[in-house]
Amino acid sequence: MQHSEPVARRLFELTEPISVVNFFSPEPNDAMAALGFRNYWDGYFAGRSAPLGRVPAEVVHAAFYNFADGEVARHIPRVWDTTTPEAAHASRQQGCVAALRRILGALADTSDLSCAAELLAKASTSAATEGRVMYAGLRALPVPEEPVARLWHAANMLREHRGDGHIVALVSERIGGTESHVLSALDMGIYPAESFGRIHHLPEARLAEVMDGLRDRGLLDADGRLTDTGRATKARIESLTDALAEAPYEGLEPVELDRLTALLQPISERLRATGSNSDNAG
Structure with a gap:
């Protein structure tokens, strides 16, 4: 197959x-x-x-x-x-x-x-x-x-x-926990990312700090959407997560x-x- x-x-x-x-x-x-x-x-x-x-x-x-x-x-x-x-x-x-x-x-x-x-x-x-x-x-x-x-x-x-492997992938791209939710929300089409259920309750100042940090790195544009660099970063994270998750299935x-x-x-x-x-x- x-x-x-x-x-x-x-x-x-x-x-x-x-x-x-x-x-x-x-x-x-x-x-x-x-x-x-x-x-x-x-x-x-x-x-x-x-x-x-x-x-x-x-x-x-x-x-x-x-x-x-x-x-x-x-x-x-x-x-x-x-x-x-x-x-x-x-x-x-x-x-x-x-x-x-x-x-x-x-x-x-x-x-x-x-x-x-x-x-x-x-x-x-x-x-x-x-x-x-x-x-x-x-x-x-x-x-x-x-x-x-x-x-x-x-x-x-x-x-x-x-999940353990996903954390490795996030750390390798210098993406923190709250930042990971922003990337995931935008990847799923949730906009603005700050409305995502996992982070919407956080203080506005903290969310603004996270969004500004991602903009400074070129991962988000001025409107808070993924840039080409942001999409490429998210894709690398998911690809490495998949690769690191293969091991259990090699036992079959x-x-x-x-x-x-x-x-x-x-x-x-x-x-x-x-x-x-x-x-x-x-």
């Missing part, structure tokens, strides 16, 4: 809807609320950072990369007064599995999904962990046996593996990769039809 796009890009498009049910479905929020969290962001930071353990806010800020100064510290380490990292991860997984089962319906109990979960788990546990902080944290946890949980856990590991034989791609297609299509996408995911 011949493919025109990078393997990592094609598999990202197929697996992202699986992992991001965490951000678009009520079940994960309900599961975190059951632990005692009263707002979305407490649950987000507790659930996503749980594999890192009880580390300081500075470590989570560095690992997540794209949050503004002070945002992580409003939640970490305070969330650990409410629950433990182990309980937070378990609840996050429980909620995501419940969401997947609701959305996928009968598809959740098919042999095809079980096979997809096995192949995805094989890929997600085959890459090196060096330089991959979030991925390494998840690799240290047991892979669930139940197929739907196995599918979500594997997709989540691959998402964080890709070509026939296994083609089989996985075929099995994930209906799963991804069902999830996308319900609005599970990555345009504003954390």
Whole structure:
């Protein structure tokens, strides 16, 4: 089977809807609320950072990369007064599995999904962990046996593996966390970039500083749109991100990769039809 796009890009498009049910479905929020969290962001930071353990806010800020100064510290380490990292991860997984089962319906109990979960788990546990902080944290946890949980856990590991590489690509281009949101917003056609959901709440002075900095580097024009240099920079970031995300899939034989791609297609299509996408995911 011949493919025109990078393997990592094609598999990202197929697996992202699986992992991001965490951000678009009520079940994960309900599961975190059951632990005692009263707002979305407490649950987000507790659930996503749980594999890192009880580390300081500075470590989570560095690992997540794209949050503004002070945002992580409003939640970490305070969330650990409410629950433990182990309980937070378990609840996050429980909620995501419940969401997947609701959305996928009968598809959740098919042999095809079980096979997809096995192949995805094989890929997600085959890459090196060096330089991959979030991925390494998840690799240290047991892979669930139940197929739907196995599918979500594997997709989540691959998402964080890709995210670790994406940070490398951003750092190589000297693009900070807030700057990355500006480039992504404009690349998605969101204008002005300051209206993007991930940054619109930041102080106007901070956003102006970021935009001016990008203009000074020739990445944005006077109107706040991408220049040719800006588009080229964004393209290099995405290309390197894809290249750095290839490693897990090299652990599959070509026939296994083609089989996985075929099995994930209906799963991804069902999830996308319900609005599970990555345009504003954390």
